[in-house]
Amino acid sequence: MTAPLRELTYAQAIQEALATAMDADERVFLMGEDIGVYGGAFQVTGDLVHRFGEDRVMDTPISELGAAGVAVGAALAGSRPILEFQFSDFATLAMEQIVNQAAKMRFMLGGKVSVPLVMRFPSGSGTGAAAQHSQSLEAWLAHVPGLKVVQPSTPHDAKGLLLAAIDDPDPVMVFEHKLLYKMKGEVPEDAYRIPIGKAVVRCEGRHVTIVATSIMVHRALEAADVLAGEGIEVEVIDLRTLRPLDTATIIESVKKTTRLACVYEGVKTLGIGAEISALIAESEAFDYLDAPILRLGGVDSPIPYNPVLEKAAVPQTPGIIEKVRNLVKGRI
Amino acid sequence: MPVEVILPKVDMDMATGKIAKWHVKEGDAVKKGGLLFEIETDKAAMEIDAPSDGIIRNITAAEGAIVPVGHAVALIYQEGEAALAPVASQPLPPVKPIAPAPRPDAEQMAALPAASAFGRFPATPLARRLAREGGIALENIAGSGPRGRIAAMDVQAALAGPAVPQHVEPGNFDVIPVDGMRRTIAQRLTLSKQTIPHFYLTVNCDLTRLSEIRERLNAHAPRDAQKLPAWKLSINDFIIKAMASALNQVPDANVTWADEGIHRHRSCDVGVAVAVEGGLFTPVVRAAETKTLSQISKEMKDLAARARARKLLPAEYQGGTTAISNLGMYGIEQFTAIINPPHATILAVGAGMERFVPVNGLPVLRSQMTCTLSCDHRAVDGALGAQLLAAFRTFIEEPALMLA
Numbered sequence: 001m002t003a004p005l006r007e008l009t010y011a012q013a014i015q016e017a018l019a020t021a022m023d024a025d026e027r028v029f030l031m032g033e034d035i036g037v038y039g040g041a042f043q044v045t046g047d048l049v050h051r052f053g054e055d056r057v058m059d060t061p062i063s064e065l066g067a068a069g070v071a072v073g074a075a076l077a078g079s080r081p082i083l084e085f086q087f088s089d090f091a092t093l094a095m096e097q098i099v100n101q102a103a104k105m106r107f108m109l110g111g112k113v114s115v116p117l118v119m120r121f122p123s124g125s126g127t128g129a130a131a132q133h134s135q136s137l138e139a140w141l142a143h144v145p146g147l148k149v150v151q152p153s154t155p156h157d158a159k160g161l162l163l164a165a166i167d168d169p170d171p172v173m174v175f176e177h178k179l180l181y182k183m184k185g186e187v188p189e190d191a192y193r194i195p196i197g198k199a200v201v202r203c204e205g206r207h208v209t210i211v212a213t214s215i216m217v218h219r220a221l222e223a224a225d226v227l228a229g230e231g232i233e234v235e236v237i238d239l240r241t242l243r244p245l246d247t248a249t250i251i252e253s254v255k256k257t258t259r260l261a262c263v264y265e266g267v268k269t270l271g272i273g274a275e276i277s278a279l280i281a282e283s284e285a286f287d288y289l290d291a292p293i294l295r296l297g298g299v300d301s302p303i304p305y306n307p308v309l310e311k312a313a314v315p316q317t318p319g320i321i322e323k324v325r326n327l328v329k330g331r332i
Numbered sequence: 333m334p335v336e337v338i339l340p341k342v343d344m345d346m347a348t349g350k351i352a353k354w355h356v357k358e359g360d361a362v363k364k365g366g367l368l369f370e371i372e373t374d375k376a377a378m379e380i381d382a383p384s385d386g387i388i389r390n391i392t393a394a395e396g397a398i399v400p401v402g403h404a405v406a407l408i409y410q411e412g413e414a415a416l417a418p419v420a421s422q423p424l425p426p427v428k429p430i431a432p433a434p435r436p437d438a439e440q441m442a443a444l445p446a447a448s449a450f451g452r453f454p455a456t457p458l459a460r461r462l463a464r465e466g467g468i469a470l471e472n473i474a475g476s477g478p479r480g481r482i483a484a485m486d487v488q489a490a491l492a493g494p495a496v497p498q499h500v501e502p503g504n505f506d507v508i509p510v511d512g513m514r515r516t517i518a519q520r521l522t523l524s525k526q527t528i529p530h531f532y533l534t535v536n537c538d539l540t541r542l543s544e545i546r547e548r549l550n551a552h553a554p555r556d557a558q559k560l561p562a563w564k565l566s567i568n569d570f571i572i573k574a575m576a577s578a579l580n581q582v583p584d585a586n587v588t589w590a591d592e593g594i595h596r597h598r599s600c601d602v603g604v605a606v607a608v609e610g611g612l613f614t615p616v617v618r619a620a621e622t623k624t625l626s627q628i629s630k631e632m633k634d635l636a637a638r639a640r641a642r643k644l645l646p647a648e649y650q651g652g653t654t655a656i657s658n659l660g661m662y663g664i665e666q667f668t669a670i671i672n673p674p675h676a677t678i679l680a681v682g683a684g685m686e687r688f689v690p691v692n693g694l695p696v697l698r699s700q701m702t703c704t705l706s707c708d709h710r711a712v713d714g715a716l717g718a719q720l721l722a723a724f725r726t727f728i729e730e731p732a733l734m735l736a
Contacts, residue, residue, distance in 0.1 A: 258458050258484065290458040290484045330476075331483055 005188060011044045011181040013155035014120075017162040018045065018082065020191045022052050025080060028166060029056040031067055032084030032120075041086040042122050042181050064090045068097035068119070075117040076105065080166060087133045088121030088175060091141065102171040103146030114169040118162070124177040124215060124265055125310055131302035134310070136266040138175040138213075139275075142242035148172040148196055149242040153217040155185035157240060160194030168196060177215045177265075199246035201253065205233035207332050208259040208291075208324055211250055211276050213239045216263045216315060223320040232328050242272055250276060251285045258290035261324050265314045268297030291327050296320060334407035334415075335384045337368060339393075341401045342378045343646045347519070348400050348512045349373045351393045362388050362408060369405075373512055376646060384408050389415045398511065402479055455482035462487040513611040521670050528589075529709040532668050533721050537728040539684050539699040542570055545731045549625070563626040567701075568604070568658055570734075571681055572628050574727035575656060576600035576620030577734050578720055585720040586653050588674040589711040603655030603672060604632060606639040613639040614672055616652040625734075654678060666702040676711040677720065680704040701728070 049057040071081040125134035152158040165172035212220040224234035262273030273295035349371035386408040453470040475482035553561035579586040579600040603614040615635035660683035669680040682702040688695040707717040
C-alpha cells in the first residue's frame, strides 16, 4: 500500500518533514532567526509556529554561535533540536559549536553521550545575494569527522533525508539549495526516510559517470539528455550524502563507464570533486579509467554580485555538456 | 620546469617529421626564436625555432629519426635548473607499426603513433590493464588520444591485429625505413581506395593533329641570344591544357566531394603527378584553362624540378579537382589510377602508340594514346565523367580548339 503521490515544493516538503517529526516526537523542536511569525527567511517553517507554539518553534537572537550552543546543549540533554540558519554562510559564526563541540562530544566522552541535532543551511548561488550569502560550504563541514552532511536535490529527498537526519543520533548538517526551494516534485505523504550515506543513480548510462550534488544533479541530467541525442550515454549519480560518502556506488559506476566527471557548486579547489577523484584513483576503479577525471566546480573566487558573473562562477548546463562531450567524443 | 621542444605540425596532413639536422647540441644556450633544428615533413623541409630561452638538454631524437607530431624531442632548461635524468642512452622507439584502422577524417589521420620521448607511453589506466592482460606492449600500440594517449579502444584495435600480416620469422629481406612522404602516400591512397567509390572510363585519343601542331609550335619558338628556344612543349603540356579546357567546358565535373556538399570550383586547377625518389608529388597547375601552352610548360618544368628537390610549398600541391598521371614514357599502354583526395577524378595516360585503325573500311596506321579517367562516384556520375572525357578527347584530337 503506497500513499497517493502529490506534488510539493522542496520548501513544502521540508516543512512537512519538520511537522511530521514534531507530531511524532515531542522532543523535536525548531530554533532559528525569524522562523516563527515571519516564517523563516525562505518561508520554510511557514505557519508551524501557529501549529506547535513558540516553545517548539523558537525565534532566536541574531547570534548563530549562541543558538548553536543552545542546540548542542539541548541535544546533549535529550532534546532533538533543529536549528535553521538564514544562510549557510553564517555557519562560519557557529563553527566552534559545530566543529569543536557537536562533532566531538560522542568521541571525547567515550560514547556515553550523543548529540542528536540537525542544522539546516540554505546555501548556493543564483539569487543575487552576493559573496557573503551565496557560498557552498558543505565541503568545509564534510571535512569534520563526527558530523554527517547531506545535500538533498529533490523535494522527495528533502523530506526523506530530513526525517532520517532527525532520527540520527549524531549531528547532521543539511545543505538545502536556495534555488530549489520552489522546485516541485512528487512527495509521498507517509513518513518515509532516505538513508543517510546512500547515493542514488538518477539516470543510467554506459559511457561516462557524472557524480553531482544538489542543484548540479539537475544540470547534469539536462546535459545527459542532450548528450543522449548524440549517442553519449551518461550515468548521473546524485551523491545525496557527502559524509559518509557512498563509495561503493561511485566505484561500481566508474568501473562500468570508465570515465568520471564530478559536478558541484562548491569551489573546485580542495572540494568534494577532489575527494571523489582521489577516491577513484585509490580504488580498484583506477584500472578501469579510460580518460582523465574531470572536475567541474565553482571558480576560485568569491561569488560575484553581477548576475552574469554569478552564473559564470559555477557550472552551468552548456559547460557541462561541452566538457563531458569532450571527455567521451570519438572514443565510444 | 623545463620547456618541452615539440615536433610541431606545420602541414595539414603531417603525421610525422624526420629530424634532418640539428643546429644546436646538448648543453648549448638557446634564444627564443633561434634556429634549433630542421625537419623534413611529409612533404617539405622546415626550420624549427626555440620556444624559449635557456639551455638545451635531453635531446632524444637524433638526426634521421622519424618523430610523430606533438612529440617532445628535447627540453630547454632555465639557467641553474637541474636536468632530468639523462636519457641519451634510451633511443627513441621506432614509429609503432600498428595503427588503428584509418578513418575518413583528417584529424584522425594525423593521430599517428606516439610515444613519449622520455620512454613513457601515455596511456589510460584501463588501456594499461587491457594491454597487460592481452600481453601486448604499449610501444606496439598507436595512441589516438590527445598527445598520443593510448585509450582502451586503441588497445582493442591493436589486439584485433594489424591489417597486414607481419613477418615473424627473420626472412630473406631488408627492411626499408618508411619516411613521412611514404607514410602519407600509404595513408592517403588507402583512405582513397577504401572510402572513394571509384569507377573507370577509357578512351583512345588520336594524336595526329596534336603531334603536328606540337612540332610546328616547337619549330617556330622564338630564340634568345644563346639560340635557346622560348619553349619546348611536351605532349603532357597539351594534356594538362586539354584537361583544364575540358573541365571548363563541363563545369559540373570540376568538383570535389565534401561533407557540407559538393564544391564546384571556379577555376580549373590540374594536379600533375611527378615521380620523385622514394615517392611522388602532385603539384597543381592553377587556372590552367586561362594559361597558354608555353606558360603551362614553363610552370610545369619549374614545379617538377622543385618537386624532385622536395622544395615545394604545401600550397603548391594542395587543392585541385583532378590530376594527371602519365606513364607513357615507360611504354605503359593503359592503366587505372587511384584518385588523390580531395580530387574527384584522375586521368591515367598511356603511351602514344602506332595502331592500325579502320578508316573507311581500310586499316590505317594512326598514332593513338589510351587514357583512363577514374571518377569519384559520389561527386561525378558515369554520364558526367563520360562528358568530361569526351571533351578531353576532342581537345586532344582538335588542339586548335584550345585556342578558341
